[in-house]
Amino acid sequence: MSKNLFAPFCLLALTLALSACDNSAGDAAETPRVKVRVETLEARPLSISTELSGRIAAPRIAEVRARVAGVVLERVFKEGRDVKQGDVLFRIDPAPFKADLDSAQANLRKAQANAFQARLQEQRYSQLVEGNAISAQDYDNARAAARQTSADVAANQAAVQRARLNLGYATVTAPISGRIGRALVTEGALVGQNETTPLAVIQQLDPIHADLTQSTRELNDLRRAFRAGHLQQIGQDQAKATLIEDDGSLYPLPGTLLFADISVDPGTGQIILRSEFPNPNLDLLPGSFVRVRLEQAVDPQGLSVPQRAITRDSAGIPMVLLVDAEQNVIQQPVQLGSVINDRWIVNGGLKAGDRIVVEGLQHARPGEKVQVDASPESIAQTPGQSPKG
Numbered sequence: 001m002s003k004n005l006f007a008p009f010c011l012l013a014l015t016l017a018l019s020a021c022d023n024s025a026g027d028a029a030e031t032p033r034v035k036v037r038v039e040t041l042e043a044r045p046l047s048i049s050t051e052l053s054g055r056i057a058a059p060r061i062a063e064v065r066a067r068v069a070g071v072v073l074e075r076v077f078k079e080g081r082d083v084k085q086g087d088v089l090f091r092i093d094p095a096p097f098k099a100d101l102d103s104a105q106a107n108l109r110k111a112q113a114n115a116f117q118a119r120l121q122e123q124r125y126s127q128l129v130e131g132n133a134i135s136a137q138d139y140d141n142a143r144a145a146a147r148q149t150s151a152d153v154a155a156n157q158a159a160v161q162r163a164r165l166n167l168g169y170a171t172v173t174a175p176i177s178g179r180i181g182r183a184l185v186t187e188g189a190l191v192g193q194n195e196t197t198p199l200a201v202i203q204q205l206d207p208i209h210a211d212l213t214q215s216t217r218e219l220n221d222l223r224r225a226f227r228a229g230h231l232q233q234i235g236q237d238q239a240k241a242t243l244i245e246d247d248g249s250l251y252p253l254p255g256t257l258l259f260a261d262i263s264v265d266p267g268t269g270q271i272i273l274r275s276e277f278p279n280p281n282l283d284l285l286p287g288s289f290v291r292v293r294l295e296q297a298v299d300p301q302g303l304s305v306p307q308r309a310i311t312r313d314s315a316g317i318p319m320v321l322l323v324d325a326e327q328n329v330i331q332q333p334v335q336l337g338s339v340i341n342d343r344w345i346v347n348g349g350l351k352a353g354d355r356i357v358v359e360g361l362q363h364a365r366p367g368e369k370v371q372v373d374a375s376p377e378s379i380a381q382t383p384g385q386s387p388k389g
Contacts, residue, residue, distance in 0.1 A: 033371040036360030038323050039306065043352040046302030046345060047295045049338045051244070052273065054212035056288040058203035059276075062176045064089060066192035066199060067169040068097065072185055079182045083174045083202060090172040090199055092191065097170050101163035108156035115149035122146040178204040179282070203286060206279040210243060210255070210292050213270040241275040243284075244291040253278045257294060293338070303350055304343040309358045310336070320350070321357040321364055323372060329357070331366040 070092035077089045122142045129139040174180070180202045191197035243251035255277035264271050275292055277284060284290075311319050322330040334349035350356070355372075357364055364370055 033327075033369055034360060034363045034365075035373045036321075036323065036357045036364050036370045038355040038372055039309070039358045041303050041305070041346075041350060041352055041354045041356065043301040043303060046299045046304060047240075047340065048297040048299055048302075048345065049242075049293045049295050049340060050214065050218065051291055051293050051338060052212040052214050053289070053291050054210050054273075056284050056286050056290055057209045057211050058178075058205060058286045059207065059209050060176050060178065060204040062174075062178070062202045063198050064172060064175065064180075064200045064202060065196040066090075066092065066172065067196065068092065068166050069192035069194075070094075070096065070170060070190070072187050072189045072191055072199075075183050075185075075187060077180055077183075077200075079180065081180060083177065083180050085174055085177045087174045088171055089174055089180070090185075092170040092172065094167055094170040097163065097167040101160065101167050104156065104159040104163040108153065108160050111149065111152040111156040115146070115153050118142070118146040118149040172199060174202055176202055176204060178202045205282050205284075205286070207276050208279040208284050208286070209258070210241070210275045210277060210284075210290055212273045212275060212292055212294070213265075213268070214273055215270050216264055217269075219271065240295045241277070242293040243277055244293060246289075251277065251284075253280075255292070299345075301352075303346040303352065304340070305334075305346055305350070305356055306358055307339065307342050307344060309356050309361070310334075310344060311361060318344075321361060321366070323355045323357060323370060327369045327372065329364045329366050329368055329370055 072090055073093050074091040075089070076091065077083055077087065083089070122139075122145070125134060125139045125142040128134045129136060180200050183200050184198050185191055189197075191199065241255035241257055243255060245251055255275045258274045258276050261272040261274075273294070275294065305320060309320055311321075313319055317333050318336050320332050320334055322332050324330060332349055332354075335347040337345035337347045339345070357370075360370070
């Protein structure tokens with residue numbers, strides 16, 4: 001009788017033990033999923049930019065040279081300063097040119113006197129020849145003499161003008177406005193003797209040019225995309241240029257594309273593109289190596305992804321993590337273009353509507369299910385772990 005009473009208690013204990021085991025197994029099977037945040041890709045117009053390298057070039061460069069021979073008496077300008085067109089830079093000894101001008105003016109007065117006498121003689125002979133007082137030959141000689149003396153006057157007038165110009169060239173002025181460099185000669189130097197001696201160099205620095213190089217292959221790829229309708233061309237007067245300084249920061253003033261050269265360098269297979277930038281503080285100096293981000297086209301159905309969403313495998317191939325409709329993680333290789341505002345332009349591998357993981361990459365694994373957290377303030381992390389700074 002006691003055995004029959006004890007049997008139900010044994011069955012009850014066994015049932016409870018099995019139930020506890022089942023609950024424990026269920027808890028292990030329902031491990032919380034990794035939380036991630038995703039971004040759904042949307043197609044929208046995107047500017048296609050190309051980062052090109054080049055050098056800064058002054059739009060206007062004037063080599064100040066001596067146009068007459070003489071000794072430099074004075075250097076008027078201060079080196080490294082701004083000068084305006086017409087400012088006096090050097091003074092060359094003007095005495096020889098003043099003497100040449102005086103001599104030319106004296107010769108002109110002499111020629112004018114001879115011309116006056118020849119005209120009077122021609123007038124007298126014109127009356128005499130009508131009365132047959134002189135021969136026609138004498139009258140013709142008088143007319144020829146008058147014309148010859150008129151030509152002498154013109155020649156001497158030109159000589160005076162030339163002497164006056166040489167006297168003016170003794171005062172060397174700035175041919176353009178800009179910043180002048182160091183003086184290439186000093187006071188007392190003999191310049192212009194059988195050559196046009198360089199005295200200084202003036203460069204215009206505001207605005208300033210950036211001459212860039214682009215391969216013909218890249219240009220041909222753009223042209224093919226334009227013809228296929230994948231990209232829309234930006235008008236040359238609307239193309240924007242952004243200069244990247246040597247420390248990686250962006251130059252604060254935007255530039256514009258001026259033109260693309262019409263010939264290709266046969267040695268490099270590249271073409272020159274010239275852009276222009278304001279340079280009010282003269283931060284950009286000629287000869288400096290720069291990089292310029294140039295907007296050359298628009299993709300009307302472009303896709304872009306945040307830079308933080310990109311990972312790379314051991315071969316360096318860029319990858320993203322996608323989340324499908326069943327919340328499974330899929331690793332997807334992508335083709336990337338340029339970077340605009342901390343986002344990669346996607347050239348292939350993704351389509352509009354794809355959900356890419358932007359937070360929680362370090363915990364999500366391909367093939368695993370995840371929990372998508374859409375709250376903006378959430379931080380993707382594995383349950384039970386603290387956020388990483």
